[in-house]
Structures are given as structure tokens and as C-alpha cells.
Amino acid sequence: MNAPDRYERFVVPEGTKKVSYERDTKIINAASFTIEREDHTIANILRMQLHRDPNVLFAGYKLPHPLQYKIIVRIHTASQSSPMQAYNQSINDLDKELDQLKNGFEAELLKFSKDY
Amino acid sequence: MEGASYARMPRVKIRELKDDYMKFELRDTDASVANALRRVMISEVPTIAIDLVEIEVNSSVLNDEFIAHRLGLIPLTSERAMAMRFSRDCDACDGDGQCEYCSVEFHLRVKCITDQTLDVTSKDLYSSDHTVVPVDFSADPSSLESSDGRGIIIVKLRRGQELRLRAIARKGIGKDHAKWSPAATVTFMYEPDIHINEDLMESLTLEEKREWVDSSPTRVFDIDPVTQQVMVVDPEAYSYDDEVIKKAEAMGKPGLVEITAKQDSFIFTVESTGAVKASQLLLNAIEILKQKLDAVRLSEDTVEADDQFGELGAHMRGG
Numbered sequence: 001m002n003a004p005d006r007y008e009r010f011v012v013p014e015g016t017k018k019v020s021y022e023r024d025t026k027i028i029n030a031a032s033f034t035i036e037r038e039d040h041t042i043a044n045i046l047r048m049q050l051h052r053d054p055n056v057l058f059a060g061y062k063l064p065h066p067l068q069y070k071i072i073v074r075i076h077t078a079s080q081s082s083p084m085q086a087y088n089q090s091i092n093d094l095d096k097e098l099d100q101l102k103n104g105f106e107a108e109l110l111k112f113s114k115d116y
Numbered sequence: 117m118e119g120a121s122y123a124r125m126p127r128v129k130i131r132e133l134k135d136d137y138m139k140f141e142l143r144d145t146d147a148s149v150a151n152a153l154r155r156v157m158i159s160e161v162p163t164i165a166i167d168l169v170e171i172e173v174n175s176s177v178l179n180d181e182f183i184a185h186r187l188g189l190i191p192l193t194s195e196r197a198m199a200m201r202f203s204r205d206c207d208a209c210d211g212d213g214q215c216e217y218c219s220v221e222f223h224l225r226v227k228c229i230t231d232q233t234l235d236v237t238s239k240d241l242y243s244s245d246h247t248v249v250p251v252d253f254s255a256d257p258s259s260l261e262s263s264d265g266r267g268i269i270i271v272k273l274r275r276g277q278e279l280r281l282r283a284i285a286r287k288g289i290g291k292d293h294a295k296w297s298p299a300a301t302v303t304f305m306y307e308p309d310i311h312i313n314e315d316l317m318e319s320l321t322l323e324e325k326r327e328w329v330d331s332s333p334t335r336v337f338d339i340d341p342v343t344q345q346v347m348v349v350d351p352e353a354y355s356y357d358d359e360v361i362k363k364a365e366a367m368g369k370p371g372l373v374e375i376t377a378k379q380d381s382f383i384f385t386v387e388s389t390g391a392v393k394a395s396q397l398l399l400n401a402i403e404i405l406k407q408k409l410d411a412v413r414l415s416e417d418t419v420e421a422d423d424q425f426g427e428l429g430a431h432m433r434g435g
């Protein structure tokens with residue numbers, strides 16, 4: 001009866017920002033990104049991609065509560081970079097990787113349907 | 117400022133391909149990407165499924181909601197789903213989600229007039245859109261499903277019973293309700309790397325070799341009938357159960373075999389419900405994941421707000 005609507009898990013409510021950014025007040029080059037209506041799928045690939053960036057000193061994420069549909073990604077970088085730069089970079093790199101995967105799979109699909 | 121790229125160049129190789137089944141290798145990436153693909157295929161690639169049912173007549177033995185639930189679970193061909201609108205985002209119909217851009221209408225009218233029990237199946241559903249119809253397993257001879265060509269049974273009617281209804285199918289995702297999931301199963305495993313210590317292996321008698329080989333619950337190893345050497349016949353049959361390792365230790369031969377999981381190689385198995393082809397399911401998953409990544413990019417105003425904060429901060433620090 002009082003169950004929340006199922007779509008609340010993936011539809012960002014009106015007036016809410018998808019991604020909000022908050023600098024750490026004590027540590028320079030550290031910040032938290034709160035991403036609304038996302039889960040492990042996005043958080044974990046971002047985290048692992050951030051680990052590939054040598055300027056990233058720390059990258060981690062948490063899902064604060066299973067019924068709060070948001071994730072918090074925390075990034076701490078070296079002074080040559082910034083959390084925002086590392087965050088953007090990781091998204092660009094993942095996007096590039098997925099493009100490569102798509103092209104690779106399409107080529108393979110074409111080859112496969114020709115061969116068999 | 118544009119930094120260096122740390123993007124990987126993953127490789128894919130298809131091993132087996134059917135309409136509703138695919139097995140492929142994914143290499144040069146990590147478990148996070150493999151798992152994201154798996155998760156997206158199961159719960160975020162959209163399909164079309166019946167979401168609203170108006171029952172006109174139902175004198176069958178099943179109650180209305182029981183039938184409505186069953187209708188929802190019937191997979192519908194959903195090649196259109198990626199381009200379709202979600203009813204909640206549709207501005208062509210004001211919120212009722214019944215326009216051509218975001219819905220497909222179905223009708224079902226069946227009455228039993230003989231003494232023979234009548235099966236009402238997915239084949240009795242008439243669609244307003246010929247591209248969105250109940251999945252027909254009999255069409256593909258290579259399908260995993262049995263091809264009796266009778267469709268998916270909904271209810272059985274006896275003489276005089278009737279079922280008449282109108283149904284609206286909408287676009288949705290598995291995260292909302294499992295009926296929208298295009299995946300029957302999607303799994304991946306780490307490719308095992310198996311090394312037999314040949315010197316230690318040769319210290320075993322044939323009897324002992326046989327005993328060790330048979331200790332594996334799955335057929336990973338075998339003995340060459342000619343050379344009597346233990347060989348790996350099917351590394352992927354290994355289920356990381358550690359049985360052969362424990363057996364080697366119990367036999368006083370620790371280190372007889374070393375098995376590790378390659379951290380960058382995965383073997384995927386994709387089984388589709390038939391709503392979209394297995395190969396298309398992966399392509400759609402990649403597309404959805406790209407869209408999701410795009411959605412989590414920082415907005416302009418967030419960046420601007422931080423730039424101001426940065427200047428303010430620098431000012432306060434005496435910069």
C-alpha cells in the first residue's frame with residue numbers, strides 16, 4: 001500500500017541534480033561526487049578506471065543505503081590533477097573503451113556470420 | 117586541460133552464436149567492465165512487455181490479476197524498444213501512456229465452444245504493431261526452446277468459458293520489473309590458467325594419476341592413453357572448486373597443479389528470452405552503458421560553481 005514507486009530507483013526526481021560535487025574542506029585535491037539514481041554498475045567501473053590514472057591517490061565509492069538510490073564517489077588526486085579532471089577523464093576513457101568494444105564486436109559479428 | 121588516456125583496448129571473440137544464445141570471450145579489460153555489461157544486459161536493456169490489461173470478459177478458472185500477470189511475462193519481440201519512448205517521458209500522450217510512440221495495443225478474444233479443452237496461448241494475442249508480437253520459438257530451429265509451435269500457454273478453457281481483453285504493452289527495464297528483462301541468463305567466468313608440475317606429476321603411478329584426475333568433479337584433466345601423461349582437456353570445465361588441489365595435498369604432493377584465474381579474460385554466456393537477439397543484447401548493453409556514462413558527466417553549472425569556489429579559495433588563501 002505504502003510501497004514506494006518502483007521507478008524511484010532510476011528516475012531522477014524533478015529539481016534534483018544528477019551529479020553534485022563537493023570539495024573536501026580539509027584536504028586539497030579531494031572531493032566527493034554524489035550521483036543520483038545510479039548503483040554499482042556505474043560506480044564500480046568509474047572507481048576501477050580511476051585507479052588506472054596514476055594521478056589518482058584514492059578513488060572509492062559507497063552505496064550509502066540500499067533504499068537511498070544514490071552513490072558517492074570520492075576522489076583524491078595528486079597536485080598535477082584534480083578530482084574533477086580525473087572524474088571527467090575516467091568517463092572519457094570508459095566511453096572510448098566501450099566504443100572500441102562495440103566496433104570490435106560488430107567486426108567479429110560480421111566475420112562470424114560470414115564464416116559459419 | 118586534456119590528460120593522457122588510460123583507456124583500454126578490449127578484444128572480443130565469438131565462440132557460438134544463435135538467435136537466443138551466445139558465448140564469447142572478452143579480453144584485455146577488467147572485472148568491473150565485464151560485470152557492468154552483465155548487470156546492464158540483465159536489468160537495464162529495455163524491452164516491451166504488457167503493462168496494462170483491461171479485462172472485458174473472463175469466465176476462465178484463473179482470476180483477472182493472475183491472467184494479467186501471466187500476460188506481462190510473455191516476451192514480446194522488442195527490436196523497437198531502444199528507439200521507443202518510456203511512457204513516463206512521453207509528451208505525445210498526456211500521461212496515460214497509450215499513444216503510438218510509447219505503447220502497443222493487444223487484443224485477445226477466445227471462447228471455447230466444444231467439449232475439447234481449449235488452450236489460450238500467446239498466439240491468440242493480436243498486436244496493433246507487426247514488429248511487436250509474442251516471441252515465436254518455433255520459427256528458429258536452432259533455438260534452445262522446444263519447437264512445438266503452440267506458443268506460450270496462458271490459460272485453458274472448457275466449454276462455455278470465455279476470455280476477452282485489451283492489453284497495453286510498454287517499454288521498460290528489468291530494474292523496474294523482471295518481465296522487462298531481455299536476459300534469461302547472463303554469466304561470465306574468469307578464464308582459468310592451469311599449470312601442471314610435470315616433474316611432480318611423473319612421480320605418480322598411473323593408478324595415482326587416475327585417482328587424482330577422477331577427484332575433479334568436472335572433467336578438466338585426462339590421461340593420454342599413449343604417453344600416460346596427465347593433460348588438461350578442458351580448462352573451462354574447472355569450477356574453481358579446489359578439489360584437485362586438496363587431492364594433491366592429501367596425496368602428499370602439494371603444488372602438483374597450480375590454477376589461477378586470469379584477471380583480464382572472461383568467458384560470457386548470454387541467453388536471451390527472445391525479446392532481442394543475443395548479439396543485439398550485447399550491442400544494446402554497450403549503448404545503454406555509454407548513455408549512462410554520458411548522464412553522469414558533470415554539468416556546466418557544477419563546473420562553473422567550482423571555478424568560482426576555486427578563485428574564492430585561492431583569494432582566501434592569499435593567492
Ligand SMILES: [Zn+2]
Binds near residue numbers: 207
Ligand atoms: Zn505516449
